[in-house]
Amino acid sequence: MTDTERHWGHRRIEGGWEIATWAPTAERMTLEVDGTSRKMETQDGWHIARIEAVEGATYGFRRDGDTLLPDPASRAQSGGVHAPSKLIDISAIPRTEWSGRPWEETSILELHVGTFTEEGTLAAAARKLPDLASLGFTCVELMPLAQFDGDRGWGYDGVLPFAVHPAYGTPRDMVAFVSAAHEAGLMVLVDAVYNHFGPEGAVLSQLCPTFFDEQRHTPWGAAIDFDKPQVRSFFLQNAEMWLRDYGVDGLRLDAVHQIGREGDTDFLTELSERVIALDLDRPLHLVTEDERNLVSYVGRDALQAQWNDDYHHAVHCLLTGESQSYYAPFSDDPFGDMVTALRDGQVDQGQPRPNTEDRRGEPSSELPPICFVNANQTHDQIGNRAFGDRLIALAGPERMEVMHAMLCLAPFVPMLFMGEEIGSRAPFQFFTDFHGDLADAVRKGRRSEFPEFADAQDEIPDPNAPETFARSRPYADLPEDADDWRALTRACLALRKSHVVPLLKSGWRETRVERTGPGTLLATWVFEQGRLDLTFSTEGPAPAIPTTELFSHERPGAAMRMGIGGAE
Template sequence: MKEYAETPVWGARKQRDTDDWSFGLWAPDADEITLHLDGRQQVMAKSGGWHVATAAAEQGILYGFERDGQVFPDPASHWQDGGVHALSKLLDPATLSQPAGWRGRDWRSAVIMELHVGTFTRDGTLKAAARRMAEIAAMGFTGIELMPLGQFAGNRGWGYDVVLPYAVHPAYGTPHDLADFVRIAQTHGLMVIVDAVYNHFGPEGCVQKQLCPAFFDETRETPWGGAIDFDRPEVRQFFLDNATMWLRDYGVDGLRLDAVHQIGLPGDTAFLRTLADHVDKLDLGRPVHLVPEDERNLADYVIDAPNMRAQWNDDYHHAVHTLLTGESFSYYAPFAVDPFGDLVTAMRDGQVDQGQERPGQHEPRGEPSNHLPPECFVNSNQTHDQIGNRARGDRLISLTGPGQVRIVHALLALAPFIPMFFMGEEEGSRAPFQFFTDFDGDLARAVSEGRKSEFPDFANEDVPDPNEKSTFVNSRPYDALEDDAAEWRELTTHLLNLRHEHVVPLLISGWKSEQVERLSGRSMSARWIFEDGALEIIFTMEGPPGSLGRDTREIYYMTDDSGAGIRVGVSEG
């Protein structure tokens, strides 16, 4: 062991050109922290609230931090020797495969597939997922959004119960497997976005509670547990360094930021702006894309903060969902009043809730968003949230049938907003995506009972037990090939080819304005003006769509027996 001589940092970091590693843990209320490293022990030096040490070691060596007689893994562990309670393993980022000539992609070219590594293939691994990247790219996708990769308790889960956000979940593979996945995806022209959970920790294995309880704000709670104290610079640094790890060490192209409305106090966007500035200063030589999920519908920071590209636009989803299903329970209630009118608003302004009062809503939310260009909104017809948070995880196509779903599939693909599809959607999968976990004992029982009690407003249905392995297995979208899967894949490929040929060049030329008009109860005309031309869409649920403008060249037309239709055209500037 050697005297520590660096600025304190979270976790273990390999020092350049030596065999030494620096170790750091912020635990201001701990009198003493002991480093355990490969059978050796040393009391760490305390500097302010930090406990620090330097020692020579090799990659893969096990280590942990002892407090009050108990040894814990590193809260910033990059690699675990097993589950969330195991010791941590040293990882040198220099051993991860590095990008070879990848310069990223313009955000406006994004066509995203959201996927969950554990259910994307039968193997449920990053290696198996990497083998499918060529076919995903061939369909016209240009981006992959990976649901959270950080380690959580057990083998199965969505990833939002992460407790070790630096460590790749071992059921998916090793850190080196993730680096290889990123390189393979980028070789096929796919940017990789990682879903980052910075708003809470899961209920099992949260080592911060034992090692550094000052990490949390005891005066607040989130819907998922204790609130994190983002007023502390050491806490902010923990997450800023995590973002750096994904972007620099693994070379990913961006982060989807989960539930940012639970980061800091209500209405607070300070950390988001700090994160955007931090990422901008990394100077990675390629575009970086930050995409927050924000229930508050706040708009200004999306265009003010560098690299803050777009928001998940649940409003668009809710309008489409209620329009096709007629459902009006829970958060769908305000959108069920006039779903087509809300869809018109979403096509014009991006978000629907913009601070106005709406029937069925407890209180107004949001702020005006019409000044934002279309690429500032990630639209979707289905996501893990909106499928998986149903009682049985039903997909939209299972609720309504394929007819009208094909029409909104085309609308999503060809409208100028950033389209995102959930894995399996591209081939019309009917497989559910259910809520699944892998807990034991009292926590398993609590989660199972809690899941059942979540749905008082939903139809009375048998809710699958999250801890049963069958719930996880049933959520694989590609296990059973649908009879019309080939037809759906052909449709998706055709639509995405049209998007890249006609819509993306307009987006890249620069947005100027839009003209969106409700023609009747369930028909609309939308025209977006760009520097190099215009995109026009006629969308109807009442029969064949009407004619495009006289200067508009038709590129796509579809009708369905259900009475829905879409007509799409472009015109030059």
């Protein structure tokens, strides 16, 4: 936060607390603390009060004498999203000292706190972190933690982005989770949703309609008005809270193509500058999801990398032959697209593509591989299917083993979705916890997304049914080959640590990828201190490695080899 910037929400001051909110069109704002009301001072659209109160006291705002509303920057709630907020000083909660990890060491497991364990809490998840570290992961990425309506949900319907979802635990539980991760040597990334609010409990629409631009609309309603500095500061301060007060190592920024005006990356640049300015004496990392495939901002300051859906789409089409929706451009020659992804990072770089008139992206071949987070499966690509099928259920375990090894050993940042490390076949389905008309609308909307199942609409899981949530726990029933998958994951990530990471740290120079046959390739990544070679085949044994072979894996329908050589 800058010296001239107002602080959203509450903060400790000498002798008490300062509470502030922005609502420039409100004629009068009243603060109510534990049932006692007081008028707030008004200055440049901000409403401010300085009070004496104990930590844990509840408070809320009344705009022009209307309904009591929670703080949109609430750090904790006394109940659901409509309940009063609570005073808490997160920065005062003790946590483990930690010097961080460089981005080159990153290997990610993406997880959803609510389904990661039977308890569905941060405390229970923390107990499993040493096991993840022993497999070789160096980072966990948590799906959104912001409080949303109800108990069950993916997290992308959050409405109180500063408050940890209470079904997962308290702010103290979150600090303890981060400390446990750091004690295990794991970084923590939090998925931050800055492009929209959920449909129930979005208090800013009542408290401060000016927060939105009614002239521009998104799939979630009126667009958030990032042209206003007060709006930008709301999200900038949110990022600072996660990084400084909770001690997390970075943020995954959801759907940044929906932030600001079309083609805009100004907020990302400002956010990156603010993160660097925190000066926390440890590496901090920002990762974007950007459907535009814009890369001009990637690799600068804290903006380390971008989710690379192109790699996933190529792999998915290669293994399944699917061609619907966004898979269409990748369905003509998925092997060729995989070659491009291994060479350039992204496939769509502004050029014409088959089966679509859209052009997206910009050249990406000048970026080092660690600027791309590659995945064979993510929460999106599994959960956005009608029945939440994992790729292993569609393609079979044999070929998935090979793609798993490729993902872990290629010089991109590998990301696995929870359960993938043990070969879980459990679905990850879309689930919510809405009620009444909203529940009906979500149920109907979900089924309308899949017209190909017109004759089986009733079979599509009901998002609001508790059993849909329960089915999505990946460790509830372990597959028979779970130990084999663990061994493969551990072996690949150990090899990555011992041989790939030192090359990444030495600095990337160039990439050469050759399609040596209809279904074979040779990829070479050249670094300052050596080279990494990888061959892959869908036509039998993988071609020989021109350098010292360190690993090979062959199964019916797919095979790969990996080796390391000296500096060129």
